[in-house]
Structure formats: C-alpha cells, structure tokens
Amino acid sequence: MHPAPSVIVFTVLSGLGFGLLSFLGLGLPQVTGWEAFFYFALAFALAVGGLVASTFHLGNPQRALKAFTQWKTSWLSREAWLSSLALVAMGLYAFAAVFLDISAGLLGWLGAALSVATVVATSMIYAQLMTVPRWNHWLTPLHLLTLSLAGGAILAQQSAVALALLVVAGIVQILHWVLGDRRFEERGHTIESATGLGDIGAARLFEPPHTGTNYLLKEMVHVVGRKHAQKLRVIAFVFMIVLPIAVLILLPQGIVSAALAILCYLIGTFASRWLFFAEAEHVVGLYYGARSAQAVAG
Amino acid sequence: MTQLPETSEKKLGLVIDLDTCVGCHACVTACKGWNTENYGAPLSDMDAYGSNPSGTFLNRVHSYEVEPRAGGCSQTVHFPKSCLHCDDAPCVTVCPTGASYKRQEDGIVLVEEDACIGCGLCAWACPYGARELDLAAGVMKKCTLCVDRIYNENLPEEDRIPACVRTCPAGARHFGDLGDPSSEVSMLVAERGGFDLMPEQGTQPTNKYLPPRPKDQLPDMDVLSPALEPVAGEPKGFLKWLDKALEAI
Numbered sequence: 001m002h003p004a005p006s007v008i009v010f011t012v013l014s015g016l017g018f019g020l021l022s023f024l025g026l027g028l029p030q031v032t033g034w035e036a037f038f039y040f041a042l043a044f045a046l047a048v049g050g051l052v053a054s055t056f057h058l059g060n061p062q063r064a065l066k067a068f069t070q071w072k073t074s075w076l077s078r079e080a081w082l083s084s085l086a087l088v089a090m091g092l093y094a095f096a097a098v099f100l101d102i103s104a105g106l107l108g109w110l111g112a113a114l115s116v117a118t119v120v121a122t123s124m125i126y127a128q129l130m131t132v133p134r135w136n137h138w139l140t141p142l143h144l145l146t147l148s149l150a151g152g153a154i155l156a157q158q159s160a161v162a163l164a165l166l167v168v169a170g171i172v173q174i175l176h177w178v179l180g181d182r183r184f185e186e187r188g189h190t191i192e193s194a195t196g197l198g199d200i201g202a203a204r205l206f207e208p209p210h211t212g213t214n215y216l217l218k219e220m221v222h223v224v225g226r227k228h229a230q231k232l233r234v235i236a237f238v239f240m241i242v243l244p245i246a247v248l249i250l251l252p253q254g255i256v257s258a259a260l261a262i263l264c265y266l267i268g269t270f271a272s273r274w275l276f277f278a279e280a281e282h283v284v285g286l287y288y289g290a291r292s293a294q295a296v297a298g
Numbered sequence: 299m300t301q302l303p304e305t306s307e308k309k310l311g312l313v314i315d316l317d318t319c320v321g322c323h324a325c326v327t328a329c330k331g332w333n334t335e336n337y338g339a340p341l342s343d344m345d346a347y348g349s350n351p352s353g354t355f356l357n358r359v360h361s362y363e364v365e366p367r368a369g370g371c372s373q374t375v376h377f378p379k380s381c382l383h384c385d386d387a388p389c390v391t392v393c394p395t396g397a398s399y400k401r402q403e404d405g406i407v408l409v410e411e412d413a414c415i416g417c418g419l420c421a422w423a424c425p426y427g428a429r430e431l432d433l434a435a436g437v438m439k440k441c442t443l444c445v446d447r448i449y450n451e452n453l454p455e456e457d458r459i460p461a462c463v464r465t466c467p468a469g470a471r472h473f474g475d476l477g478d479p480s481s482e483v484s485m486l487v488a489e490r491g492g493f494d495l496m497p498e499q500g501t502q503p504t505n506k507y508l509p510p511r512p513k514d515q516l517p518d519m520d521v522l523s524p525a526l527e528p529v530a531g532e533p534k535g536f537l538k539w540l541d542k543a544l545e546a547i
Contacts, residue, residue, distance in 0.1 A: 070395060076392065188498055196494070
C-alpha cells in the first residue's frame with residue numbers, strides 16, 4: 001500500500017495524543033491548573049493535529065461531516081464519532097481541571113475509554129480489510145493500541161507503566177512483522193485464484209492493461225523501498241522500543257527524560273508506520289503480476 | 299445506506315467469455331466514452347499528452363499466458379475486468395458517508411458522487427481493483443452497469459445494454475439477470491461452468507467468467523511420415539525403362 005505521509009502522520013500523532021488523553025483521563029498524573037493546561041494542550045495538539053492531517057488525503061474534504069452517518073457498518077464513520085466524543089469528553093474534563101481545579105473522576109474515565117476506543121476504531125479501518133492479508137488480523141489493533149498507550153505513558157511520565165507497555169508493544173510489533181510476512185501465502189491468494197485460470201495451469205501476466213500507471217498501482221501496488229525493509233525494521237525497533245526503555249531506566253524521571261524518550265519513540269514509530277503501509281500487499285497486485293514480478297521490481 | 303440489502307432478487311450483471319475475447323479493448327474505449335459523457339463526473343486523464351499519461355477507467359483488459367498442466371502449447375487469455383457487483387460487497391460497508399450503495403431492486407453497486415469525500419477506503423476494500431478515484435473530481439468512479447442506458451427509454455431497444463456489451467465485436471460479453479436461473483446468461487454460466495474471481499475473498503460476485511476452452515491438439519504421430527510415403531510403388535512403361543537405365547549407369 002502507498003505510504004501516504006498524511007496517513008502516517010495522522011496515525012502516529014493522533015495515536016500518541018489519544019494515548020496521552022487516556023492517561024490524563026485516568027488521573028495519571030493527577031494535574032490541575034497550569035500544569036494541567038500544558039498536559040492537555042500537548043494531548044489535544046497531537047490528537048487534533050493528527051485528525052486534521054488525515055483530511056489532507058481526501059478528494060473532497062468539504063463533505064467530511066457526512067462521514068458521521070454510516071456508523072452502523074463503517075469503522076471510518078465510527079472513528080469519526082469516537083474521536084469527536086473523546087475530544088468533547090476530555091475537553092470538558094480539561095476545562096474543569098485547568099480552570100476550576102476539579103478532577104471530574106467519572107468524566108475522565110469516560111474520556112479515557114473513548115480515547116482507547118478511538119485508537120481501536122482507527123486500527124480496525126486497516127484490520128477489517130480482507131484484501132490486505134498483512135493487516136487483516138487481531139494483532140493489528142493490538143499493535144496500534146499498545147504503541148499509542150506506550151507513547152501516552154511516556155508523555156504522562158508514568159515510567160513503570162511506560163516500561164511495561166513498551167515491552168508488550170515490542171513483542172506485538174515483532175509478532176506483527178513475523179506472522180504478517182507469511183499471511184499472504186497462508187490465505188492462498190494467487191494469480192490463479194484471482195484469474196480463475198488455475199484449472200488450466202500456471203498463469204502469468206502477459207500484458208498489462210495499459211502502458212502507463214494508474215490509481216490502483218500508485219495506491220495499492222507500492223513496491224518502492226521494500227528492499228530496505230529489514231534495515232528499517234531494526235531502526236524502527238531500536239528507536240521505538242529499545243532506546244525509550246534505556247532512557248527511562250538510565251535517566252531520572254522528569255521532563256528531560258520524557259522528552260528524550262518520546263523523541264526516540266516518534267522516530268521509531270514513524271519508521272514502523274511507514275513499513276506498516278509499504279510492506280502491506282493488496283491482493284489486486286496479483287492481477288498486475290506484482291507477486292511474481294517482485295524480484296524484478298523490488 | 300451502506301448496509302447491504304438482505305436480498306436482491308434481480309441480480310443484473312455481466313458474463314464474460316474468456317474463450318471468445320480477442321483483447322481488442324473496444325469495451326474499454328466504449329466504456330470510457332459513454333461514462334465520460336453521461337453518469338456523474340467525467341473520467342479524467344492526467345498528463346494525457348505528456349510523457350507519463352494516466353487516467354480513470356472503469357474497465358481494463360489484462361492479458362495472461364497460461365501453461366496447460368495437461369501439456370500442449372501455452373494459451374493467451376485476454377481478461378476484461380470491471381466491477382463484479384458483488385452480493386457481499388465489501389466496498390459498500392466500509393464507506394463512511396453512505397455514498398457507496400447496492401441497489402435492492404437490481405443489485406447494481408453505485409456511488410452517489412455528491413456524498414463521496416474521496417477517502418479511497420472502498421477502493422482498498424475491493425479485491426478486484428474495480429474502483430478508481432478520479433484525480434480531477436476527487437470522487438470514486440466505478441462501473442455503473444450503464445444504469446443510464448439499460449433503463450433509458452430514449453434509446454432504441456437494442457442499445458439498452460451496457461456500452462461494453464453493445465460494442466464487443468466478438469460477442470464475448472453478455473448482460474442479463476443472474477438472479478433468474480432461467481435467464482440466458484444463467485443458462486450460459488451453467489452450461490460453460492462459469493466461475494467467480496477470487497472466491498476465497500467471500501464477496502460472492504454477480505459477474506461470472508466463462509473459462510477458455512482447451513485448444514485442439516494434434517493426434518500423437520510423426521508429422522513428417524505421411525508426406526514421405528512413395529506415391530507410386532512400381533513405375534510402369536517409359537518410367538520403368540528410365541528407372542532401369544539409370545540404375546545400370
């Protein structure tokens with residue numbers, strides 16, 4: 001799949017923002033006044049900034065409000081509802097904490113639950129797609145959620161929780177890579193099943209439908225840069241998991257260590273998210289001989 | 299609404315005969331022509347006269363080479379592909395705005411362009427590459443089964459079929475109601491063993507493909523031997539004399 005910058009920025013930043021909001025809602029840390037203002041400003045900037053970035057890839061963003069209508073079937077619509085509700089709940093909670101010095105416990109719990117649900121809804125947009133076997137698995141929501149919460153815990157300066165979440169996120173990330181590598185074959189999608197010509201024998205693309213490129217190839221048959229995948233995986237894992245753990249263990253807890261840890265986390269997570277898209281293969285590639293041509297194009 | 303209708307009794311669709319298709323791309327051109335001038339936003343081209351042209355098409359013809367397992371020479375199969383108007387259409391349920399829908403009355407899957415935000419998720423959900431985002435209009439385009447032809451009483455009756463079917467010079471494309479087992483298309487599918495594309499995706503496509511027939515094979519024999527057999531066994535008359543005379547030399 002095409003690793004569109006808008007979608008990478010959106011999932012990483014708003015994932016981090018909603019992760020932080022989850023912890024703030026739970027009262028970890030319990031903040032009021034100016035301190036609360038800075039925490040919430042950061043969380044809202046990340047969450048809303050990400051959501052705004054996500055509209056950049058729309059063909060007609062002026063109609064975005066219509067995306068609230070189909071929550072019965074569409075995860076994208078559910079994400080629109082959940083993210084809005086989470087922002088409203090946490091907005092009220094933040095107002096009470098910053099200006100009234102009140103910690104509204106129940107509202108915070110609700111906001112935290114909605115923030116977690118938002119991240120799950122975002123990940124389900126990808127996990128629901130049978131057409132992309134690498135994503136179509138329960139590990140995908142777990143992968144995005146553990147990363148989001150781990151980042152949130154770093155920003156909320158909950159070192160013990162952050163360490164535990166980073167370890168879990170690291171294990172899930174490795175599983176997502178290793179098991180994801182095999183899933184396309186396991187599902188049995190081949191050029192023969194795509195064309196139905198398997199009863200006759202082995203098929204190969206003789207001629208594509210056009211000499212140039214098209215929307216499908218640009219959007220869904222992305223192959224550029226896969227040859228660096230293994231190197232990028234190591235870079236992603238070291239920055240996203242190993243370095244934040246080292247920083248949190250070696251440096252005393254405080255703004256400096258949190259800032260350093262989150263900087264590493266962001267570099268690693270952007271690399272991981274780029275791979276999340278770039279390595280995901282869509283079954284439509286079979287019609288274009290993408291799997292058999294991989295050795296040539298890759 | 300993006301909830302799929304529980305049942306659509308009528309299932310309008312196409313039957314594509316891979317044995318007959320000659321790969322001329324006339325259906326591609328007819329489709330682009332009709333759908334640029336009619337239903338919804340035109341099918342735009344990008345950099346049409348430049349070095350890297352691309353454009354929106356609702357129907358594309360791939361060509362494949364198949365090596366028969368049973369032996370014999372390879373077959374070239376021309377393979378037109380457009381929206382299959384699936385019964386369980388994953389492109390419809392993922393749509394956040396309700397722009398994508400499947401009609402209960404005839405099973406056609408359509409996009410209401412005024413409601414489309416161009417997020418592209420339906421194109422991701424389609425295993426067949428049947429949906430393309432038009433880069434000029436920013437809305438999703440797909441085969442409408444020429445909904446503006448098939449019910450159009452302003453057209454002569456023979457034209458009330460999809461443009462691709464109307465134009466096919468080989469008769470490789472058939473249009474009809476695949477929900478009715480006694481329709482011509484359904485009988486054709488039953489007779490020829492029509493199949494679904496990527497059935498493991500569970501989309502239950504309406505459109506069916508008819509398999510290419512196996513190519514004729516020569517019986518197993520030495521192809522040169524009939525040509526080398528002597529025409530006449532023993533020469534007679536002058537030729538007999540000549541034969542003897544030449545051998546004596």
